[in-house]
Amino acid sequence: AQSVTQPDIHITVSEGASLELRCNYSYGATPYLFWYVQSPGQGLQLLLKYFSGDTLVQGIKGFEAEFKRSQSSFNLRKPSVHWSDAAEYFCAVKSGGATNKLIFGTGTLLAVQP
Amino acid sequence: DGGITQSPKYLFRKEGQNVTLSCEQNLNHDAMYWYRQDPGQGLRLIYYSQIVNDFQKGDIAEGYSVSREKKESFPLTVTSAQKNPTAFYLCASSPVPGQGLNTEAFFGQGTRLTVV
Numbered sequence: 001a002q003s004v005t006q007p008d009i010h011i012t013v014s015e016g017a018s019l020e021l022r023c024n025y026s027y028g029a030t031p032y033l034f035w036y037v038q039s040p041g042q043g044l045q046l047l048l049k050y051f052s053g054d055t056l057v058q059g060i061k062g063f064e065a066e067f068k069r070s071q072s073s074f075n076l077r078k079p080s081v082h083w084s085d086a087a088e089y090f091c092a093v094k095s096g097g098a099t100n101k102l103i104f105g106t107g108t109l110l111a112v113q114p
Numbered sequence: 115d116g117g118i119t120q121s122p123k124y125l126f127r128k129e130g131q132n133v134t135l136s137c138e139q140n141l142n143h144d145a146m147y148w149y150r151q152d153p154g155q156g157l158r159l160i161y162y163s164q165i166v167n168d169f170q171k172g173d174i175a176e177g178y179s180v181s182r183e184k185k186e187s188f189p190l191t192v193t194s195a196q197k198n199p200t201a202f203y204l205c206a207s208s209p210v211p212g213q214g215l216n217t218e219a220f221f222g223q224g225t226r227l228t229v230v
Binding site for chain 1: 145
């Protein structure tokens with residue numbers, strides 16, 4: 001069965017520092033992968049997605065992610081974190097079959113120190 | 115602007131009552147979804163619909179019901195059979211596979227349901 005693992009429940013970084021959020025997936029075929037961000041009490045906003053092609057994907061707000069098939073990973077990165085990046089981040093994989101259902105990880109809560 | 119509207123933002127329910135959460139989209143998407151979010155558990159799929167007048171159970175459908183009478187609307191009813199309904203509920207929509215390249219899901223702002 002498909003699954004997504006985000007090993008880090010909570011991460012704290014200093015403003016201006018680099019960031020990497022980890023995501024591992026379990027999926028038999030080539031996955032469709034997503035990163036979403038959620039501010040408190042809000043819905044989810046898509047940061048970036050990977051369907052095929054270039055394994056380094058650029059997203060909004062200066063985020064990028066790299067698909068590594070050999071490691072079943074899709075880690076999210078940002079070279080310099082801003083205080084406004086504090087939020088919860090979810091990795092997701094499209095479920096198999098003729099639907100666009102998503103399977104989500106449990107999320108990583110990012111705190112940014114001044 | 116195109117988007118997904120969920121209402122109300124906050125909802126309080128007494129034990130034993132049914133309550134309906136509204137979800138409307140004007141993105142012309144065929145597929146719509148309901149997810150439940152609990153702290154530390156990510157999002158779990160309750161129901162989804164790929165076409166009007168058809169819907170399928172997700173992973174945690176027990177205690178919930180839906181209808182899809184119009185393409186734009188996918189209301190979720192939390193019934194008294196749902197033993198732990200307090201949660202944040204998110205509605206989403208997307209094209210169905212094969213309709214184009216943009217297969218990501220778009221989310222509403224959520225409804226926080228509290229049982230009192």
